[in-house]
Amino acid sequence: MTEAIHSLAAGNLSVAVLGRERKDEIGALARTVQYFRDSLADRQALQKDVDAQRTGAEARRAKLETLITDFRLAVRPSTSKRSRTPPPALSKRSSRLLRQ
Secondary structure, eight states: OHHHHHHHHTTOTTOOOOOTTOSSHHHHHHHHHHHHHHHHHHHHHHHHHHHHHHHHHHHHHHHHHHHHHHHHHHHHHHHHSSOSOOOTTSOHHHHHHHHO
16 A cells, blocks of 8 residues: 555556455555545546647647738738738738738
8 A cells, every 4th residue: 555655656647556445444545545546647637638738729829820920921012012902802801900
């Protein structure tokens, strides 16, 4: 039991918790250690999900910034010649982006 607790404290979640089937205080302690181990494993899985979502959001944000920059560079030559009026082919939404 002591080894299992030390192993969990070191971050080793693959440790086997023995004695859970016992009906005495040792069994109660073993079940508590098992619950603690399971909770740590769940927390790590949730953290991995959060990290993956954050990475995905950062990638989407970077992609969007690249698209916006490319759009501005593509439109800038046509708008700098005479006025800030966009070419007729651009949608109303694109026109609002140019005015910002």
